[in-house]
Every structure is written in C-alpha cells, then in structure tokens.
Amino acid sequence: MAVAISTPLDRANAMTRWHPVATEHDVATRSLFRGKLLGHEIVVWRADDGFVNVWENRCLHRGVRLSIGSNTGSELVCRYHAWRYANRSAGCTYIPAHPADSPARTITNKTFPSVQKYGLIWTAHDPHGDVPNIPVLDRTILDDTRGSDDVLGLRNVAVNASVPLVLEHLAQHRFLPSATIGSSSDVGADLAAADMTADVSDYTVTLTATSGHAESTVVFFVQPVDSARSVIRPVLAETASNPTVILRHHAAALARFVRSIESAAAETAAQAPMPAALETPVVLPTVATAVGRSAPLRVTVRRKWETAAGIAAFELVAMDSNTLPTFQPGAHIDVHLSGGIVRQYSITNGPGETDCYRIAVKRDPASKGGSVALHDDIHEGDELQISEPRNSFPLRRNMPHTVLIAGGIGATPLIAMAQALDKNRLNFDLHYFVSNADELAFSELLTSFGERFHSHIGLSPDKTGEQVTALLSAPAATHQVYACGPPPMLDAIRSIADQQGWPGDAVHFEYFENTNEIDQASTFSIDLARSGLTLDVPSGSSILDVLRSNDVPIVSSCEQGACGTCAATVLEGEPLHQDVYLNPSERAAGHTILTCVSRSTGGRLVLDL
Amino acid sequence: MSTALGDRIDSSILDRWHPVAPLEELKPGAIRTTSLLGQRLAIEVDADGNVTTTAVDSPGQNLPTLSKYCYLWVCLGEPNVPLFAVPEVDEPGRRILHAGTIGVHVSAPRAVENFLDMAHFPYVHTDILGEEPHSEVAEYQVHVDPDTNDLWATDCVFWQPMAATTSTTGQLTDYLYRVPHPYCVILYKTSPIDERMDVIALFCQPVADDYIQANMFLCLLDDENSTSMIRNFQLTIFGQDKPILENQYPKCLPLDPSAETPIRADKVAVSYRRWLSDLGVNYGVIPA
Numbered sequence: 030m031a032v033a034i035s036t037p038l039d040r041a042n043a044m045t046r047w048h049p050v051a052t053e054h055d056v057a058t059r060s061l062f063r064g065k066l067l068g069h070e071i072v073v074w075r076a077d078d079g080f081v082n083v084w085e086n087r088c089l090h091r092g093v094r095l096s097i098g099s100n101t102g103s104e105l106v107c108r109y110h111a112w113r114y115a116n117r118s119a120g121c122t123y124i125p126a127h128p129a130d131s132p133a134r135t136i137t138n139k140t141f142p143s144v145q146k147y148g149l150i151w152t153a154h155d156p157h158g159d160v161p162n163i164p165v166l167d168r169t170i171l172d173d174t175r176g177s178d179d180v181l182g183l184r185n186v187a188v189n190a191s192v193p194l195v196l197e198h199l200a201q202h203r204f205l206p207s208a209t210i211g212s213s214s215d216v217g218a219d220l221a222a223a224d225m226t227a228d229v230s231d232y233t234v235t236l237t238a239t240s241g242h243a244e245s246t247v248v249f250f251v252q253p254v255d256s257a258r259s260v261i262r263p264v265l266a267e268t269a270s271n272p273t274v275i276l277r278h279h280a281a282a283l284a285r286f287v288r289s290i291e292s293a294a295a296e297t298a299a300q301a302p303m304p305a306a307l308e309t310p311v312v313l314p315t316v317a318t319a320v321g322r323s324a325p326l327r328v329t330v331r332r333k334w335e336t337a338a339g340i341a342a343f344e345l346v347a348m349d350s351n352t353l354p355t356f357q358p359g360a361h362i363d364v365h366l367s368g369g370i371v372r373q374y375s376i377t378n379g380p381g382e383t384d385c386y387r388i389a390v391k392r393d394p395a396s397k398g399g400s401v402a403l404h405d406d407i408h409e410g411d412e413l414q415i416s417e418p419r420n421s422f423p424l425r426r427n428m429p430h431t432v433l434i435a436g437g438i439g440a441t442p443l444i445a446m447a448q449a450l451d452k453n454r455l456n457f458d459l460h461y462f463v464s465n466a467d468e469l470a471f472s473e474l475l476t477s478f479g480e481r482f483h484s485h486i487g488l489s490p491d492k493t494g495e496q497v498t499a500l501l502s503a504p505a506a507t508h509q510v511y512a513c514g515p516p517p518m519l520d521a522i523r524s525i526a527d528q529q530g531w532p533g534d535a536v537h538f539e540y541f542e543n544t545n546e547i548d549q550a551s552t553f554s555i556d557l558a559r560s561g562l563t564l565d566v567p568s569g570s571s572i573l574d575v576l577r578s579n580d581v582p583i584v585s586s587c588e589q590g591a592c593g594t595c596a597a598t599v600l601e602g603e604p605l606h607q608d609v610y611l612n613p614s615e616r617a618a619g620h621t622i623l624t625c626v627s628r629s630t631g632g633r634l635v636l637d638l
Numbered sequence: 639m640s641t642a643l644g645d646r647i648d649s650s651i652l653d654r655w656h657p658v659a660p661l662e663e664l665k666p667g668a669i670r671t672t673s674l675l676g677q678r679l680a681i682e683v684d685a686d687g688n689v690t691t692t693a694v695d696s697p698g699q700n701l702p703t704l705s706k707y708c709y710l711w712v713c714l715g716e717p718n719v720p721l722f723a724v725p726e727v728d729e730p731g732r733r734i735l736h737a738g739t740i741g742v743h744v745s746a747p748r749a750v751e752n753f754l755d756m757a758h759f760p761y762v763h764t765d766i767l768g769e770e771p772h773s774e775v776a777e778y779q780v781h782v783d784p785d786t787n788d789l790w791a792t793d794c795v796f797w798q799p800m801a802a803t804t805s806t807t808g809q810l811t812d813y814l815y816r817v818p819h820p821y822c823v824i825l826y827k828t829s830p831i832d833e834r835m836d837v838i839a840l841f842c843q844p845v846a847d848d849y850i851q852a853n854m855f856l857c858l859l860d861d862e863n864s865t866s867m868i869r870n871f872q873l874t875i876f877g878q879d880k881p882i883l884e885n886q887y888p889k890c891l892p893l894d895p896s897a898e899t900p901i902r903a904d905k906v907a908v909s910y911r912r913w914l915s916d917l918g919v920n921y922g923v924i925p926a
Contacts, residue, residue: 087887089899090898092898093886108762108882109762127903426771
C-alpha cells in the first residue's frame with residue numbers, strides 16, 4: 030500500500046497562474062455557475078453578448094451568494110434585494126430599495142479575467158502570462174478537417190485531494206486508445222492492455238495510451254479548488270466520431286481513479302483550508318476610484334453612422350480594455366473636444382452593454398462648434414476623451430407603468446430607459462415627437478419596442494400640446510412620466526401635467542439643452558488641521574470629492590452616508606448632517622462628519638485631516 | 639465550564655437567557671438534548687413535569703432555567719440580566735403561540751438582521767409580504783431606548799399584498815421593530831382586523847456561532863384561523879428566508895461597517911451592528 034507523501038500546493042505561485050474553473054457547457058444561456066478557485070468562491074456567467082463573467086460569488090450588500098440570483102442576459106440580479114450588477118464591469122446599476130438614486134460607482138463587484146480555451150473557462154487572480162498552450166490540443170484543432178474546433182471535453186470530476194497528490198496519481202492513470210474501446214462498460218482488467226506514457230507539469234498531466242497502431246492522448250487539467258480539493262478536467266486530443274462510447278470509458282476509468290486517490294488522500298495529513306476571504310478587502314474598488322475618479326477615459330470611435338437625418342451616432346470603445354465604466358439608464362458622458370469644448374451626451378445603451386457607449390449627436394450649425402466638430406471632424410478610428418458616466422436623470426422602477434415623452438434628440442436618454450424597463454418587464458410607452466419621419470434616431474431599436482413605441486410626426490406646437498394633454502389626461506398612482514426634449518416643449522409638458530393633476534414627484538424632466546445643472550447646495554471652505562490645507566467646497570461637490578481631487582487620502586465605501594467609512598473628525602464649525610449613520614447624540618455633539626454627503630451650516634469647517 | 643466559556647464568550651451573551659426548547663415539546667419522563675453556545679445540554683423532565691437542565695460535559699450541576707413565552711430559557715453564565723418583557727402577552731384577546739422552530743445554518747445576528755429587513759420582501763416573500771414593483775423603503779426612524787437599551791426602528795411602512803393570515807387585500811403595513819436581546823427581535827405590525835398591533839418575534843437559540851434554532855413566537859389578534867394555518871403561514875415565510883440566510887457568508891455578522899455595503903434602507907441594520915459592538919458581543923459576529 031502506497032502511503033502518499035504529498036507536498037502542499039504552492040498557493041502564492043498558484044495565484045499567478047491561469048486555471049480552468051468551468052466548462053463552456055457550465056455557462057449555458059441565462060445560467061449561473063458556482064465555482065471555487067484556491068479557496069475563493071466565484072460565480073461564472075455568460076451574458077447574451079457572449080462575454081463570460083467571473084466574479085467573486087458574493088453580493089457586496091449583505092454577502093449573499095450571487096450564484097443563487099438570476100442572469101438576465103445583461104445583468105446579474107441578487108436574489109436577496111434584487112441589486113443589479115452589469116455585465117463586464119460588475120458595477121451596481123440599480124438598488125430597488127432606493128428607486129430614485131443612482132448607485133455609487135464604488136459598488137462594483139470583484140471581477141477576474143476570463144478566457145475560453147479548449148472548451149474550458151479559464152481565470153486567474155493575478156495572472157503572469159497567458160493561458161497555457163497545449164501543442165497536442167492545438168494540433169488537433171488545426172488538423173480537424175471538418176473545420177470545427179472540437180477537442181472532446183471528457184467528464185470532469187471533483188476529488189477530495191490536493192493538486193500535487195492528484196498530479197502524482199494521474200501519472201499512473203490508465204485508459205484505452207479510443208479505437209480499441211469495446212462496447213462493454215466494464216473497464217476492469219483490459220485497462221492494462223495499453224502502454225501508457227505520461228508528461229506531468231505544474232497543473233497538467235498529458236497521458237498517451239498506445240495499443241498496436243491505436244493511440245489516444247488525453248490532457249488532464251487540474252483545478253486547485255482548495256488545499257485538499259481539486260477538479261480534474263480532461264480533454265481528449267482528437268475529434269471523436271463515437272463520443273458516447275469514449276465518454277463512458279473515460280468516466281468509468283476516472284471513477285476508479287477517484288476511489289483510489291480519495292482513499293490515498295485520507296491517509297495524508299489534513300491540510301487547513303485556504304482562506305475564503307479575498308486578501309483584497311471588499312472596499313478595494315473605492316480605493317481605485319479615489320485615484321482615477323476624475324481622470325478622463327480614452328476611447329476610440331469604433332463605428333460612426335447616420336442614424337437619422339442630421340443625427341450622427343457614435344459607438345465608443347475603451348482603448349485599453351474590453352469594458353467601460355458602469356452606467357445607468359439616463360446617464361450621460363462629457364465628450365472633450367479640441368479647443369476646450371466639453372459637451373454632454375446621453376448614453377443610449379441597454380442595460381449591461383458595457384463594451385461600448387452609443388451616443389447620438391444632432392448637427393446644430395448654430396452651436397459653438399461641438400456638434401459640428403463631431404459631425405465633420407471625428408471619424409471611425411479617431412480617439413476621443415470622455416468622462417465617466419454621470420446620472421442626474423435616474424429612472425425609478427417602482428411604478429407599474431412609465432410614460433416616456435421625447436422631443437427630437439431628447440429621445441436619447443429615454444431610449445436607454447425603454448430598454449431597461451423592457452428588461453425589467455415593466456410596462457412603458459415611448460412617445461417620440463419629431464418634425465419629419467426621417468429624424469427618428471435608432472429606428473431599429475424603436476421597432477423592437479413594438480406597440481409600446483409611438484411616433485408623433487410634424488405636429489405644430491399647439492398640436493403637440495393637445496397630444497401631450499391627451500397622453501397625460503388620466504393621472505394614475507401607478508404611472509410616472511419621464512420627459513426630455515427642447516425647453517419650450519418641456520415647459521409645456523410641465524404645465525400640462527400640473528393642470529391634469531399629476532403629483533410633482535411622478536413627473537421627471539431632463540432639460541436636454543441645460544446640461545450644466547447647477548447644484549443649489551451651499552459653498553464653504555474646509556481647513557485641514559493636519560495637512561495645513563484650506564480648500565473650497567463648491568456647490569455640487571462633496572467634501573469627499575474635494576479631498577480626493579487634492580490628493581488628501583480618505584477611504585469611503587457606500588458614498589451615501591450609510592456606512593460611516595468616510596467619517597472625519599470636526600475640530601471647529603458646525604456640520605450639516607445628511608447621513609443616516611451617526612446617532613442623534615453624535616449629531617448633536619458635532620465632532621464627526623461623513624464627508625460623502627454632509628456639509629457645513631456655516632462658511633467654514635476645521636477637520637482633523 | 640463557565641470560566642473556560644467566559645474566556646471566549648463575552649458576558650453580554652453568556653449572562654443572558656437563551657431559548658433552548660419550546661415548552662410544549664417537553665414531555666414528562668423524557669430527556670432531550672440540544673446545544674447552546676457550543677455546549678451540549680440535557681433537558682430532563684420528570685414524571686411530575688419538573689425540568690432540570692445540565693451541561694453534558696459537567697453533569698450534576700443544574701443550570702438556571704426560566705419558562706416563559708412558550709420556551710424554556712437557560713443561562714450558562716451569571717443570570718443577572720432579566721429576560722426582556724413582552725407586555726402584550728398579558729393583554730386580553732391575544733393568542734399566544736409557538737409557531738415553529740427551524741434549524742438554520744447561519745449565525746443568530748444574521749437571522750436577526752434579516753428579520754429587521756423590509757427591502758427583501760418583494761423578492762424573497764413575493765406576493766405575500768411584498769410585490770414588485772413596490773420596492774421602495776421609505777425613511778424610518780431608529781433609536782435606542784435610554785431606559786431599557788432596546789434598539790427600536792419606528793415609522794416603518796411597506797406595501798404588502800398579504801400581510802397576515804387575516805388579510806383579504808393588500809395594505810400599507812406599519813411596522814415597529816424592537817431588539818431587546820442580541821439574538822431576539824420583536825416585530826409589531828398593523829393588524830388587518832384590530833387597532834392594536836400583532837406581535838411576531840424571532841427568538842434565536844445560538845446552537846453554535848454559525849448555527850441556530852430559530853423559534854417563531856406569536857402574540858396575535860387572530861381568533862379566526864386555525865393554529866395549523868397560522869403556523870403554516872409563518873413556516874412558509876421563514877422557509878423562504880432560510881435559503882437566503884444559508885447562502886450568506888461569512889456566516890457570522892461582520893461588525894466592521896466597511897465589510898459590507900449598507901444603504902439608507904439598512905439604517906436599522908447599521909444601528910444593530912453598532913449596538914452589538916457597543917454591548918461587546920463577540921459570538922456569532924466578526925468583531926470590528
């Protein structure tokens with residue numbers, strides 16, 4: 030009896046390597062796969078755009094496994110409170126408990142890179158280099174005259190044994206060349222019939238079975254699940270013509286292998302499980318944000334086309350990544366143009382479409398040059414600088430029915446909203462007012478809304494007013510209105526909604542041309558006692574924003590005044606508390622301020638920073 | 639035994655009363671075993687119904703017990719913290735009921751925090767305690783009673799399609815939450831048939847730091863429905879919570895405010911975590 034003497038897995042090295050964590054079949058459409066790598070639980074899911082997400086399997090809110098949630102095809106929805114996380118970026122896009130708020134960008138899940146190769150999904154914590162190339166598998170793929178890239182993934186098995194022990198035993202594993210497998214499922218004695226050669230590397234064993242002229246090679250990839258648990262993922266280096274028989278043979282041979290290695294593993298010294306928590310704290314995204322918050326993003330124009338008469342659409346992709354920052358429906362980006370011109374454009378994407386941003390620009394010869402420059406001077410392949418998305422027009426999703434009213438180019442945020450409502454299975458009607466039928470932007474999307482899309486073409490201002498009056502004739506507690514368009518139209522909608530008795534909080538506007546909304550909040554200064562700095566906090570900026578832009582180190586997490594992470598000590602002055610973290614006596618004492626939301630009642634605060 | 643336990647478990651837990659069995663399940667002449675705070679207990683009922691509770695690992699020493707609110711309560715330390723009062727049990731016209739016990743592989747504070755949470759109603763208790771798209775959690779108030787040190791959440795309102803067994807239609811339900819004990823939480827909610835409020839409580843038995851027996855105690859204004867119907871309703875609700883609770887990790891509640899991501903709707907959860915920290919609780923939690 031062999032008593033296995035097994036070295037423990039070198040975890041630090043393993044963290045730098047790519048490992049298979051699922052098969053391509055495990056990430057079927059709209060499914061969620063729960064896996065584990067080096068002690069860390071992960072959730073693996075494929076979005077409808079084909080992208081395979083590998084995330085920490087934990088909702089940032091209360092630690093519930095995301096793998097028990099649902100995959101909408103574009104977002105992952107937590108089962109507990111239905112927080113929605115976007116494909117690719119893993120940023121939170123909606124928190125139903127607070128329908129009127131846009132989630133802080135810091136609420137972004139931990140993601141891992143993913144690669145699909147040899148029928149497997151590969152990921153890594155901190156990869157040095159690429160997914161391993163296995164020449165025998167690459168040759169099979171090249172030689173396959175049918176033109177498919179099929180190598181045959183054999184049944185995967187999980188074993189209660191460490192990777193070193195599995196590798197050691199796999200080197201002794203036996204199977205038959207595919208051509209000599211009989212129809213019997215009894216793999217007993219005839220396994221000895223083939224000659225075996227083994228090639229063992231760090232996480233892979235390649236075995237070749239030879240019998241006469243028949244030869245088959247199987248590559249066994251070994252996934253380190255935990256210190257004493259592994260998954261063996263075998264791939265047959267041939268294009269199988271009778272896969273059922275081959276699969277059955279290998280499954281039976283591996284079942285014997287599992288019994289044998291698990292009894293060997295039971296005799297080795299127990300190994301402590303690997304730490305389940307990631308070494309990086311959950312608040313890590315906040316730190317990243319603190320550094321990169323205001324830095325512009327460099328994007329490339331992947332596609333430019335005329336989506337409607339006088340309206341150019343642009344599809345922007347990140348230059349150095351396959352993912353752009355998370356946005357919510359209603360969000361816009363700043364586009365930086367030459368001469369210091371900055372223009373805001375709404376993102377028209379549907380939920381979870383974080384591989385690109387699509388914006389639409391109407392040519393306005395009367396403008397100071399922004400739209401004309403984009404129309405005439407920016408072409409496919411050109412580089413642009415944009416801001417991260419901001420949302421001053423958040424879409425509430427707690428009403429059964431939403432009426433979207435668009436005037437001209439003001440349709441852009443509403444098109445994003447219509448797609449989000451559609452994905453949320455909420456009712457909506459999109460009314461789109463234009464002068465001419467050829468001015469309807471993104472007509473292919475509009476068509477996809479079916480009967481929920483209504484165009485209103487060539488109406489005079491009076492007729493438009495009549496139509497809006499008809500649309501808003503029956504205020505209902507179950508309905509809400511979102512409108513965006515030229516200011517005169519919005520003014521008319523506002524007064525019609527008032528006349529018809531709509532409550533103010535059920536009707537929402539974005540004054541499309543008034544994009545620099547001015548925050549009415551106070552301005553004051555902060556003295557930082559320890560840093561010796563005096564900084565101005567302008568309206569529209571939080572203390573936290575100002576500290577960050579001046580490189581004063583401060584950590585934050587929720588940025589909603591709920592978690593207390595960004596608290597600072599107040600030495601002088603009276604805070605205007607707007608958080609929910611501090612208790613009444615702490616508020617009254619005034620010694621602490623949450624810098625993300627709270628301000629000053631007076632003109633000056635002295636902080637112990 | 640107490641000394642060794644006292645080294646590991648703070649007196650805020652050790653010296654408190656914990657439920658270890660529903661009284662109605664203690665039959666004369668029977669011995670029942672269970673665990674509390676990781677200690678194995680034997681509960682023996684003699685032919686006359688007298689109950690003795692001992693620690694299996696130190697037999698012969700009877701532990702202090704209390705029979706109250708449908709449960710047998712035990713203290714493993716010095717029983718110098720009186721069991722909290724539930725004055726409603728003495729009101730006329732109320733029905734007092736042990737609705738059921740469910741074993742849950744989670745810490746007691748995670749279960750209490752879930753009990754304090756309204757935002758999950760539309761998603762976990764769909765079409766019973768909540769329904770989409772009515773998902774908003776309106777602003778509510780939280781305070782600690784200066785006399786009793788109970789944690790309260792007041793002015794809570796939530797839309798419920800079927801708030802109780804006596805409901806015939808949806809209603810905006812008013813809630814009050816009271817946390818009188820680190821592992822016990824009481825909910826007062828609008829009764830569909832009375833001006834007073836129904837009392838629904840969760841009394842957790844901390845079997846281990848990551849495993850509880852969740853006892854559901856009711857003090858209801860319902861003289862219509864059968865006991866089994868009321869029990870089934872409560873078990874249905876808790877059965878929906880169980881898979882969520884068992885998929886939370888870490889299983890112990892992290893008290894560091896930055897360990898998870900609270901939002902405004904979590905005001906009472908944030909306060910509960912701070913309240914546990916202030917009490918010094920170190921069992922079933924990950925101290926800050």
